[in-house]
Each structure stands twice: as structure tokens, then as C-alpha cells.
Amino acid sequence: MTSEEITAIVRRLTYNEQGLIPTVVQEERTDKVLMVAYMNEESLRRTLTDGETWFYSRSRQELWHKGGTSGHTQQVVSIATDCDADTLLVRVKADGPACHTGAESCFYDTLLPADGEAEGPHVLADLARRIEATRHTHSETSYTEYLLRTGIDKIGKKIGEESAEVIIAAKNGNKQEIVAESADLLYHLAVLWEDRGVTLQDVMAELSRRSHKQGNKKEVGHLDKTF
The missing domain is CATH 3.10.20.810 (Phosphoribosyl-AMP cyclohydrolase)
Structure with missing residues (x-):
């Protein structure tokens, strides 16, 4: 120009x-x-x-x-x-977060969700933002910061433990226990996403892609996941 x-x-x-x-x-x-x-x-x-x-x-x-x-x-x-x-x-x-807090966007504080929009994605988005901010603020007293600093082996171990606890809770038939353990699992998954550079939008986009496919086709040597 x-x-x-x-x-x-x-x-x-x-x-x-x-x-x-x-x-x-x-x-x-x-x-x-x-x-x-x-x-x-x-x-x-x-x-x-x-x-x-x-x-x-x-x-x-x-x-x-x-x-x-x-x-x-x-x-x-x-x-x-x-x-x-x-x-x-x-x-x-x-190339990195836009907000001085370390969040991807300055617009992370939802005051009024859109009509008909589930609260769940907003809660997960807020969780992802807080985890991302912890990485950039280096809060050494934070469990999240500890996991990110320790790395993928520790995070992966925790996901394995939490997955097992969800299964045990399900077998026990205790709804509140299932809810609590599922929340723990989602939290540790969110930490893993942050550690590996995956965003909530990436996961939501993949779920959306699968929801628009028909059937549940299995091919030899390949699993085409659909809903």
C-alpha cells in the first residue's frame, strides 16, 4: 500500500x-x-x-x-x-490473549446470556478464562498453576483418577456424587486443554460438526464418531 x-x-x-x-x-x-x-x-x-x-x-x-x-x-x-x-x-x-488479565478477550464477563442460550457453555467459558488467566498471572498458591507448571503427566494422571471416580459414582447410583465427580473431571479436562493449546471453542465446534452428521458409522480401522 x-x-x-x-x-x-x-x-x-x-x-x-x-x-x-x-x-x-x-x-x-x-x-x-x-x-x-x-x-x-x-x-x-x-x-x-x-x-x-x-x-x-x-x-x-x-x-x-x-x-x-x-x-x-x-x-x-x-x-x-x-x-x-x-x-x-x-x-x-x-498471537496470544488480547486482555491485560491474560484472557483471550476483554469481553469475558457475561451479564445477560442470550435468550434460549444454555448457561453451561458460559460456565465452561468462564472456567477456561480463569484457567488461562492463572497461567499468565503466575499465582504460585493456585492448584491450577501447580498443574500447569507440573505438566501433562500430572494433568493426565488426575484425569484418569477423576474418570474412575465418575464411574464409581455412577455405579453407586448417587446423583450428587456423580455431579461432583463430573465437575472435577471437567475442570481437569479444561486444564489439559489450556496446557495443550485447545480452546473450548475447538471442542464445541467438533461437537457441532458431529451433531450435523447422520448415523454412527464404524469402518474397519477407523471410527467415524457421530451423534
């Missing part, structure tokens, strides 16, 4: 009284909204030139490069503006 093209883009936008334009950042691969920040003309120029997001900090009154300190940069895929040209939508490929 030439300097003339960049200048044309910068000048066609409508900035507020402080010379800023609100910018929504969205993960290109998942469509998840990661954060909202502000750009001015210079940070937008740098974003267009470098191919990574730059913003303007209202509190520090200076430009800042996303990931400049943490390494969690955002590679720009596309930039769009709304009908009034006073808000930007930047789609990116994020």
Missing part, C-alpha cells in the same frame, strides 16, 4: 473531538470480539504500514503497539468502517 493510499484512508474517516476513532478488534478465525480501543491518525497509519495493530492510549496520551511488551501481537487481516465512517472494525489474527 502506497503512502498516498494510506493517506486517503486516514483522511476519509470521522474522528471525535479528541482526534480519536473507536476501534473494535475481532479475531478473524473465530469472529470473537477481542477488545475495543482507540486509534488516531498516526496509529492508523502505523497499523496500515506495519500490518499489526497500533492504538492511542487516552490515559498515557501516547501511541502503543499491541504486543509491544507482551509479544501478543495482532496481525491485521482487514479493516472496515461503519456507515458514518466514525468507527473501525479491525479483523486480526491474534
